[in-house]
Amino acid sequence: MHSAKANTDAPLTILATMISAVHLSALACLLQFLCVLSSEVTIDAASGEIVSPAENDDHLSQPFCVPNKLLDGQISTCTAYQITTLNASPRRCIHIEALPPIDEDEKPLVCTNYPNWSDGTNTCKVYAQARNKDWCTKFGGLDYSGLGVRHNANQACCVCGGGNFQKPRLQIGDYVKVKFGKYQKCEQMRIVEYNLEDPSFSYVVEVTKECGRNVLTAVKNGVKEVKKEIQPGEKFHVQDDNPNLIEKHWKVELKKCRYGLAQQEFEFFPADEHLGDSGVVRIQHKLSGVNLAEALGGKTNEVNITRVFEDGLFLGSSDFYYLQIITQLFEGRLNKDGTPWSGPPRSEYVASGYFGEKEYSEVKSSVNDIDDMQFSMWAFKQVEIESDETAGLVDEHAQWLLRMTQSIGVDYLDKLPPFHLLDVEREASKSEVKARFRELSKSFHPDKLVNQPENKELFERIFVLLQNAYQGLKSADEAEKEKFRVQAESASQIFAHSQHVIELLPFHWTKIDDGTNETNGRYILNVASHINSTLLNVTDEVESDSTEQLWVTFMYSARCSMSRSVVGVVDLAARHLAQLGIKVGAYGCGLYKEFPIEKDDVLGVKSDPICSQFHRRETPNVHVIVETLPGKRRDVESGEFIIVPPDPEVVKDNAMFKYFYAAVPDGNSAQFLPQNFIDFAKAGRQVWESSHLVHKMRKEDFSSPDFISNISIVAFLDGTGLGETNEDVVSTISSSFPGLARRFVNDDVYVGIAQCGFGDEYADVNDAASKRYVDCSKLDVSRLPDIKIYAPNMTEGESLLRGQFGDRRDVQIALESLGNVIRMMIGGEDGDEVDLDEIDDIKEASDEGGGSCGNTQPPPPSDLDLDEIEGVEETPLLQMNSEEDTKAPPLAEAPKKPKLASPDKREKIDGGRDNKVRDSDRVAGFESRQQARRGGGKILGGGGGGGGGFISG
Numbered sequence: 001m002h003s004a005k006a007n008t009d010a011p012l013t014i015l016a017t018m019i020s021a022v023h024l025s026a027l028a029c030l031l032q033f034l035c036v037l038s039s040e041v042t043i044d045a046a047s048g049e050i051v052s053p054a055e056n057d058d059h060l061s062q063p064f065c066v067p068n069k070l071l072d073g074q075i076s077t078c079t080a081y082q083i084t085t086l087n088a089s090p091r092r093c094i095h096i097e098a099l100p101p102i103d104e105d106e107k108p109l110v111c112t113n114y115p116n117w118s119d120g121t122n123t124c125k126v127y128a129q130a131r132n133k134d135w136c137t138k139f140g141g142l143d144y145s146g147l148g149v150r151h152n153a154n155q156a157c158c159v160c161g162g163g164n165f166q167k168p169r170l171q172i173g174d175y176v177k178v179k180f181g182k183y184q185k186c187e188q189m190r191i192v193e194y195n196l197e198d199p200s201f202s203y204v205v206e207v208t209k210e211c212g213r214n215v216l217t218a219v220k221n222g223v224k225e226v227k228k229e230i231q232p233g234e235k236f237h238v239q240d241d242n243p244n245l246i247e248k249h250w251k252v253e254l255k256k257c258r259y260g261l262a263q264q265e266f267e268f269f270p271a272d273e274h275l276g277d278s279g280v281v282r283i284q285h286k287l288s289g290v291n292l293a294e295a296l297g298g299k300t301n302e303v304n305i306t307r308v309f310e311d312g313l314f315l316g317s318s319d320f321y322y323l324q325i326i327t328q329l330f331e332g333r334l335n336k337d338g339t340p341w342s343g344p345p346r347s348e349y350v351a352s353g354y355f356g357e358k359e360y361s362e363v364k365s366s367v368n369d370i371d372d373m374q375f376s377m378w379a380f381k382q383v384e385i386e387s388d389e390t391a392g393l394v395d396e397h398a399q400w401l402l403r404m405t406q407s408i409g410v411d412y413l414d415k416l417p418p419f420h421l422l423d424v425e426r427e428a429s430k431s432e433v434k435a436r437f438r439e440l441s442k443s444f445h446p447d448k449l450v451n452q453p454e455n456k457e458l459f460e461r462i463f464v465l466l467q468n469a470y471q472g473l474k475s476a477d478e479a480e481k482e483k484f485r486v487q488a489e490s491a492s493q494i495f496a497h498s499q500h501v502i503e504l505l506p507f508h509w510t511k512i513d514d515g516t517n518e519t520n521g522r523y524i525l526n527v528a529s530h531i532n533s534t535l536l537n538v539t540d541e542v543e544s545d546s547t548e549q550l551w552v553t554f555m556y557s558a559r560c561s562m563s564r565s566v567v568g569v570v571d572l573a574a575r576h577l578a579q580l581g582i583k584v585g586a587y588g589c590g591l592y593k594e595f596p597i598e599k600d601d602v603l604g605v606k607s608d609p610i611c612s613q614f615h616r617r618e619t620p621n622v623h624v625i626v627e628t629l630p631g632k633r634r635d636v637e638s639g640e641f642i643i644v645p646p647d648p649e650v651v652k653d654n655a656m657f658k659y660f661y662a663a664v665p666d667g668n669s670a671q672f673l674p675q676n677f678i679d680f681a682k683a684g685r686q687v688w689e690s691s692h693l694v695h696k697m698r699k700e701d702f703s704s705p706d707f708i709s710n711i712s713i714v715a716f717l718d719g720t721g722l723g724e725t726n727e728d729v730v731s732t733i734s735s736s737f738p739g740l741a742r743r744f745v746n747d748d749v750y751v752g753i754a755q756c757g758f759g760d761e762y763a764d765v766n767d768a769a770s771k772r773y774v775d776c777s778k779l780d781v782s783r784l785p786d787i788k789i790y791a792p793n794m795t796e797g798e799s800l801l802r803g804q805f806g807d808r809r810d811v812q813i814a815l816e817s818l819g820n821v822i823r824m825m826i827g828g829e830d831g832d833e834v835d836l837d838e839i840d841d842i843k844e845a846s847d848e849g850g851g852s853c854g855n856t857q858p859p860p861p862s863d864l865d866l867d868e869i870e871g872v873e874e875t876p877l878l879q880m881n882s883e884e885d886t887k888a889p890p891l892a893e894a895p896k897k898p899k900l901a902s903p904d905k906r907e908k909i910d911g912g913r914d915n916k917v918r919d920s921d922r923v924a925g926f927e928s929r930q931q932a933r934r935g936g937g938k939i940l941g942g943g944g945g946g947g948g949g950f951i952s953g
Contacts (some may be wrong), residue, residue, distance in 0.1 A: 086568025492558030624684030719755025
């Protein structure tokens with residue numbers, strides 16, 4: 001008989017050929033077609049009859065497969081799957097290192113002593129000792145029944161001609177655990193041979209990973225080092241095939257997913273029961289036949305599978321599952337009253353790691369409720385059946401390399417660690433490195449691009465990088481190989497191999513002068529300039545103006561466990577956001593030699609200027625920012641397309657935009673679940689799209705008709721970056737004003753933001769950048785940040801609060817209240833508004849891993865009523881300028897902070913809001929709007945004195 005591998009995708013023509021080859025009868029043909037969905041069938045070559053695996057000794061370990069749909073049709077029986085983690089760095093598959101079961105006929109017949117036999121004094125081991133070689137003759141036939149021993153040595157011991165003759169229970173190559181001596185705590189040992197020389201059979205076991213207690217060992221020059229007592233390569237014998245001494249240990253690991261690797265293939269079978277929407281199934285390792293639950297120490301063979309996310313929540317949300325196994329049945333357990341225990345068994349999640357771990361290499365189980373963490377989320381990837389159609393499949397890692405060159409440039413690959421570039425484990429052997437290089441060469445070797453000349457230059461670049469990585473990692477000198485690894489890698493780049501998140505490097509940021517002084521510049525994203533379009537086969541030959549690219553930037557510290565624990569779920573969100581045109585990038589604070597970490601800055605958020613400009617003390621911190629892309633024009637003379645740099649002022653304006661994910665610092669990993677992360681990014685995009693509704697005010701705007709004749713709401717911020725302002729409050733004002741402007745987009749309400757500078761005496765009329773700032777000392781601004789409301793025709797604005805804003809909630813509540821009052825007075829309906837509260841108040845799904853690294857900020861207060869705002873603790877005002885401070889210093893001396901008005905100094909806006917406004921300055925429709933505002937109240941009825949504030953309790 002022979003086996004024919006069934007192919008569920010095989011064309012009928014191939015099937016017919018198979019049938020003809022074995023001369024099947026018509027009935028057998030029908031049976032063959034019906035069973036083509038089976039994973040494996042056996043056909044009798046003589047009779048043409050199908051023999052089920054149960055009737056075939058060669059397939060006793062393989063259940064006969066019945067086609068079935070499991071998990072709402074997502075999984076099919078009779079199909080092999082890989083069980084994968086999320087697309088972390090990198091995605092890994094459950095891998096059981098095992099050999100296929102060998103036929104029992106191939107195992108030797110061996111003799112084993114009766115387990116635990118003793119004649120009352122001596123065991124079989126003593127009888128077998130050389131000095132006792134005549135004991136079997138002298139004492140082997142004695143009757144020990146009077147001592148309670150049923151058998152004598154001649155019956156129980158192999159050395160005396162007795163014992164049990166049987167096949168070994170375990171096979172060569174099996175990983176095992178032993179239950180005696182110093183080896184009990186060793187977890188990685190395997191059987192390397194059978195000892196058949198001695199009368200009594202024994203297993204020869206080899207240790208594959210150091211273990212045991214720590215011992216102090218002398219090395220060269222009198223130096224001592226601590227090593228484990230048992231080192232790899234040490235061998236020992238385990239006599240007697242006794243399960244109380246030695247048992248099989250399933251080595252369930254996480255390794256990089258590899259196409260066609262049998263150790264990573266599993267089959268699913270229905271169990272006897274289903275629980276609601278969750279499925280109870282058996283997951284069987286295809287190579288060894290072991291059930292996954294059993295290999296993980298489960299007390300049953302079933303796995304409980306439930307969905308992680310709802311269908312349609314985001315791209316690919318239906319692909320992820322939780323796996324739970326039963327680890328304790330409580331059989332025989334009684335309640336306190338003596339009645340049988342009726343509670344549920346103990347179940348544990350199957351997990352790829354625990355919070356805080358840097359490397360995930362073993363499959364584990366946890367009793368903790370970690371279902372909101374990436375560690376417990378699994379996906380099932382169908383194994384492609386090898387055929388002519390799959391022979392030309394592009395390697396998944398090769399696809400990733402191409403995607404990176406297209407999204408961020410080929411130079412990015414040169415910055416990757418060599419083992420990431422080759423997609424091998426960091427400690428991969430020379431043979432593994434060589435095999436992987438050959439696999440990738442099939443995709444990128446220039447000689448294979450005869451039909452793709454347009455890609456030749458790009459593929460040559462990639463191939464050279466792969467070749468350099470291979471040459472470095474294959475070095476036979478371990479010291480040299482490790483030196484190459486260290487020199488070539490940034491080992492802490494946690495997104496370096498993410499599928500959809502781009503690991504941003506320092507050269508992707510460009511420092512621009514913000515117009516204040518030489519040292520206080522800003523780093524802006526400039527990824528587009530590093531993409532070599534000549535290597536990307538660009539076919540879009542269309543002229544274009546300068547545009548903007550929205551980014552979500554994930555600023556992290558490699559020392560922060562929270563940052564590492566959300567890599568996979570952030571990658572899921574990035575996959576979805578890519579479809580919306582939003583890119584996700586990650587930058588490691590303090591990772592790079594360009595910005596060395598200072599002693600008092602553990603996370604690198606202060607030492608690294610790219611991170612410090614976001615003014616956050618914790619990691620991760622997340623922002624929506626904007627990259628300004630260059631335009632493209634066709635040269636009249638050459639006809640070639642040339643890059644047109646964007647307007648520097650537009651670049652600076654765009655660089656000022658940032659939308660902060662405020663729910664993260666005091667939240668937990670639930671804030672990074674894909675649906676929450678996506679909602680934040682979409683809200684950031686809406687804020688960006690609404691930002692053009694907010695006027696970027698300059699000096700002349702304060703005397704414009706639009707400002708004078710309308711209700712005006714103006715935020716005053718520190719434009720110098722040197723003031724002592726609350727960054728949380730500033731960020732919330734900047735991100736809330738576009739929503740406020742959109743709310744009144746159909747009304748004559750003026751919304752603007754003014755950046756306070758050093759004062760008019762420092763303004764250079766020839767410097768365009770200095771015109772972006774205003775002299776706030778002449779606008780009655782005595783603290784920053786501040787929000788003022790101006791009634792039509794009035795000189796002085798009213799501060800929204802009588803003191804400084806305490807935190808971001810103060811800003812949100814105050815602006816919401818202000819907007820409601822204005823809407824009540826002027827009537828009409830709101831435009832589409834960004835609902836910031838919906839993003840900020842994301843419900844916490846779990847306390848696991850709560851908080852961010854380095855977070856020293858207080859938690860946000862509970863929702864306040866308007867009457868409670870008065871009770872917000874006031875922080876000291878900014879230090880005000882004295883008369884001596886206001887004297888203009890030499891221009892070469894940079895001021896220390898923006899120039900503000902003294903609290904008791906209230907100058908009138910130059911050319912601004914007199915009590916009488918010329919008719920020519922009125923905005924069209926203003927007269928008709930006045931009639932709707934009678935009884936206007938405090939906001940509309942004239943400038944009140946003092947610093948009472950619009951919301952004053």
